[in-house]
Amino acid sequence: MTRRDGFFLWPLLAPALLALIAGCASTPTPPPADPAVETAADVAVVQPQRSWDDAVLYFVMLDRFADGDDGNNQDVGDGPGNFHGGDLTGLIEQLDEISELGCTAIWITPIQQQIPGYVSGAGFFDWGYHGYWADDFYAVDPRFGTEQQMKTLVDAAHARGMKVLLDVVYNHCGYDSRYVQEYGRDWLRFGSRCGDDDITGCLAGLPDFKTENPEVREYLFGAQLGLAERTGVDGFRLDTVKHVEHDFWREHRERTRARLGEDFFLLGEVWGGDGRVLDPWFEPDEMDGGFDFSFQGSAIGFVLGRGRPVAFDHYLDRREQVRPGYFVSHYLSSHDTDGAILTLGGDFELFRMCVALQMTARGIPCIFYGEEVGRDIGTWPDNRTDMPWGDRPIEPGAGIERDEDLRAYYKQLIAIRRAHPSIWRGDREGLVFGQDHLVFHRHDPESGDRVLVAVNRGDTAVTAEVPRPDGWIGDAVSLTDGPAADEAGDQFSVTIPRRSVQILAPGDHE
Ligand SMILES: [Ca+2]
Ligand SMILES: [Ca+2]
Structure with a gap:
């Protein structure tokens, strides 16, 4: 989640009105059998990353990637805030798309049960297709699939040499979620009780968990660590880190290490992060890595001719000054920012330069799904468009043109990066x-x-x-x-x- 998910949104419409407008009554269809995990001989296998320095991360917004089960397509439509039908089964079926590219790890958006309805304050009907509006942390949302399918995904990724990071939210629940009804102000700050600082404020108006309350912590740790333990994920992408107190993250680190292993990886989203900004979380060892928000704008600005090359060189030096043993992950586009190609005015020559700069910089390069085939990544909410699948009959992006030459360029650069330790650790x-x-x-x-x-x-x-x-x-x-x-x-x-x-x-x- 994100600052953008929910700015200026209004409370949920009454369920009856909702059903009337959306016409969403439907009979649940039994889920299809889980696809079998293929043997290594059948699938595209990547050389596993030797360390997180050597990782290439691929970020999938699950709902927008691949629909493998149309029986779970509730609330599906063409709008920017609708579910589009992507699910765990679809991702499992298309994993070779990611391993063939050479990626060593996948980050997927949260899968837990989302609020049942939508909000409309942004000017369109907006569901929890992104996974950041939980209604039940102890259930997987059937629109994404099942817990068993999540485990199958992890096994199928591992069979290809890839790791899986699951996005988790501790800071808040969805608008008007069941937690507001069941626990009220014992567990949550909302409405007039929202604070006015990073920790106690209600981000985008969302109910803010009282993460200082041991009972709340126990509940949330039980949900997230339990899901991780049962499905075998390799780590978490931590949402909205700076909106939860450091003490929470220290306890979280101890708990994940004790229950999930010493090498369970924690990659945090601290808005505006870079090696320096993230250090207050690295120094006390609250997480392993965080996102480098500086790279996108710096790389784009440089190729557009802003600033002198020597200044960009100094920037590249500075951004690699990260506490030893910790990691920054740099991206060119994300679900919370404008697409790089858009910012570059559609200039693919300059975009390719940005890709090469990304792939020759230390840190964990993070590819936003479809960017490698020239997906039309606009301004929120149009930065979450469907994965382009070209002439392959894969929804939701069947028929959307894709740039295979660009994808080949990514493959070439990723292969060079992984063959040359001077690039990823030098x-x-x-x-x-x-x-x-x-x-x-x-x-x-x-x-x-x-x-x-x-x-x-x-x-x-x-x-x-x-x-x-x-x-x-x-x-x-x-x-x-x-x-x-x-x-x-x-x-x-x-x-x-x-x-x-x-x-x-x-x-x-x-
Ligand atoms: Ca589906
Ligand atoms: Ca908070």
């Missing part, structure tokens, strides 16, 4: 700064691996004279289908085509 040093170009060197002392990353945002090709990094043996060849560098004594002449990012490695490396 040191970074800027070597050349021009008006519109930048060359930096990455080096992993442990393996000796090294690459050059040469970036040119200008409209004409440039040739950069790059000093040979200490220890670089042999010539420098392009890993990205660009020209090889010419050697001249202690320098390489690297030609960087217009509006492109080239990655070069020692010629004897391959």
